Amino acid sequence: MLQPVPMTADRVKTIADIARIAGVSKATVSRALNDSTLVSAETRERIREIARHHGFEMNATARSLSRRQSNVVALATYPYEPFGPSESSPGFIPGDKLPDTFVLEVMSGLAAGLHARGYDLLVIQIEARDTGWISRYLDSGRVDGFVLMSANCTLKHLEALETRGAPFVVWGLDSTSHAYSTVSGDSYAGGRIATKHLLDSGRRRVAFIGGPDMEQEAQDRYRGYATALRAANVGVDESLVTYGWYSTESAKLRMQELLERHSDIDAVFACSDVMAIAAIEELRARGRRVPEDVAVVGYDDVALAAHTDPPLTTVRQAGPLAGRLLADSLIQQLQTGAVGHVSIPAELVVRESA
C-alpha cells in the first residue's frame, strides 16, 4: 500500500479501464470490440465510442496469447550481399536470380495485403543449411506462417516446412503437387509475348538465352518462345537455343557462342535483364548495333532497365500484385487449410532495345 500508484486515473490502457468507465465487465468490452453478436448493439456502440474517444488500442500481445495466434507472418530472406551471393559466402543459395527490387515490390504488396486482413509482416533471415528457424518462429508463437521466394530457399527448407506441417506459400514454384500454396509468374506467356514482339518487328533469327535448363521457369519461357515462333510460321532452330546462369559472364559466353554459330542472328530473347545487358555488351563488342542489327528483349524489368543504353525492352511481372496474392493465399491457408496455385500475368515493357 506504499507504492505510488502512478496510474493517472484517466489513461486508458486496458479493456478493464474501459469496462470501469462503461460500467460493464471486461468480457463485454472484449466482445464489443470484437464485433461479437453476444452484446447488444447499443452496448457495443457505447463501448466503442468510449474506446474511440480515449484513443484506446487493444494490447495485441495479450490477444495473441489468448487466441493462440500471432497474426504475424514471416517473409524469409537471406542476408543481402551487395555484389550478389557467392559460393564462398556462408548463406549462399545457388540460382539467385531475383531482380533485386522485385523483392521490394513483392514486400510492398505483401505488407499491404496482410495489413488489409489484420496481419503484420516480419522479415527474417534464413540460411541455406539451417532449418532451425522454422520451429524457432513457429513454436515460439511469433508467427503463424511463412512466405518464401524460390530464389531464396532450398529444397531442404521446403521439405522441412512440409514435414513440420508449417503453413507457408512460395513465390516462383508451380508445384501443384505439394501441400503448400504457390504464386508464380506466367513464364510461358512471358516467353511468348517477348518472342512475338521480336517477330512482329520483322526479326526471324531469334536466339534464346535461358536460365539453367533444369529450372521449370526456363522451360516455360522456352515453351512460350517456341509457341510464338510456330505461330508465326518460323521453325524452331534448336541451335539458336542455349542455357546459362543468371550472370553477366555466363550470358556473354552464350552470346559469343551463338554468334559464332550463326552470324545472321537478328534478335535475342534473354531470360533476365542482367543477361540481356551482358548480351548487348557482347553484341557491340562484335560490331553489332542494338537494336538496328540485333534486337534484344530481357526479363524482369529491374530498376535501371529504363536507364541502360539503349533502354531495355523487357518482360515485367507485377511484384506488388504477387505480394498481394501471396498474402491472400497464406491467409486463406491459415484460416481454411486450403492450398492453391495462382500465376500472375507477364507484361511486355517496350523501350528501345527491341
Added chain:
Amino acid sequence: MLQPVPMTADRVKTIADIARIAGVSKATVSRALNDSTLVSAETRERIREIARHHGFEMNATARSLSRRQSNVVALATYPYEPFGPSESSPGFIPGDKLPDTFVLEVMSGLAAGLHARGYDLLVIQIEARDTGWISRYLDSGRVDGFVLMSANCTLKHLEALETRGAPFVVWGLDSTSHAYSTVSGDSYAGGRIATKHLLDSGRRRVAFIGGPDMEQEAQDRYRGYATALRAANVGVDESLVTYGWYSTESAKLRMQELLERHSDIDAVFACSDVMAIAAIEELRARGRRVPEDVAVVGYDDVALAAHTDPPLTTVRQAGPLAGRLLADSLIQQLQTGAVGHVSIPAELVVRESA
C-alpha cells in the same frame, strides 16, 4: 474428465511441462532459461539440457506480455511504386532519393543486427499524412520502437514520434539537436573523395550537380567538393555548381545549362547515380565522350551502376553497416534511453566513367 486429453504426454510446449519433467517449479525453469543467478548452476544446466533435448521453444508472446516488451521493432516504409512515387500517388513523399536496393541492404543489416540482440524486424507501411500508425503499433504493444529512413518520412512523422515519446532512429538526418538517434552517411567525405578522384586523374573543370540545395546532404557533399578543390589548389568556380532534383529530367537540364555556360567542363560530380546517368546521356547527346572528354562520378552505387555504359564510378555507402548501426542505436535507446549520432564512411567505387 471425458475430454480426450490429446496431449501426447511427451510434447513439451510450455515451461510447466519442463518443470514437471525436471521436478521443479515453473519459476525455476523460467529462471534457468533466462540465465538468472537465482538458480544454482547445476539446476540450470539440468533444465537447459531437458529443454534442448525436447527442442523446447519458449512462447514469445507470453513472455512479451509478462515483460511488457515485444522485442520487435518496426521499419517504416511506404508503399513501393515501381516507377517511383509521383505527386499524384496517395502516399507521395517529396524528395525521394534512396537508391532502391539501398533499402534492401539496410534491411539486411538491420535484421541481422536486431536478431543478434534478440529482436525481430517488422515491416510496416506508413503514409505521409497519417500518424495513427504510431500509437497503433506502440500502444498495442506490437513493437518497442521504430526505424525510419529520411526519404520515407516527413517532418510530421518525426514530430509526432517525438511528442509521443516513441523510441526511434532515423537514417540520413544529422540533427544532433533532437531527442532521437540518427545514423547517416558521411556526405562530406563522400563529396571529397569523389572530387579528389577526378582531380587526381588530371581533371580541372569539375562541375557539381547536387540534390535540392536546402538539404543538408547536398550541402555536405558540396563542402567536400569544395575542400577537395582547394586542397588541389583549384579554385571553386561557383558557376560550375548547380542543384536540382533527383530525377533524370532535372539532371539533364542542369547538365545542359552547365555545358552552355562552360564548354570546357572535363568532369562532373553528380549527387546520385540516376543524375549521373542522365548527365552522361546529355553529354553524349552533345558530342562529348565519357570518360575521355568528360569524367563522371555518381553517388549511391545503385544495383545496375556496374552495368551502365560505361560502368559508373560512384560513391557507395555500406547499407548493411547502416542497418547494423541503426539496430544498435535503437536498442541502446530502448535499454538505456541514450540517443546518439553516428555516421558511416563513404567509399569510392572506381569503374569506367571516371
Added chain:
DNA sequence: TGTCGTTCTGCAACCGGTTGCAAACTAGCA
C-alpha cells in the same frame, strides 16, 4: 401466474510466461 426460450451480461478460468516475497536449506561463526 408459471414456464420456457431468447438475448444479454458477468464470473472466473484460462493462455504461458515473469517476478516479489517468503520459506527452506546450507554454511559460518560465536
Added chain:
DNA sequence: TGCTAGTTTGCAACCGGTTGCAGAACGACA
C-alpha cells in the same frame, strides 16, 4: 547448540486479453 547471512527454491499474483458456462432480464405463451 543457537543465531545470522547467503543461497536456492516455490508460491502465487500478476501481464491483458478471450471464452465456456451460468444466470439475469425480458417477452411470449399456455
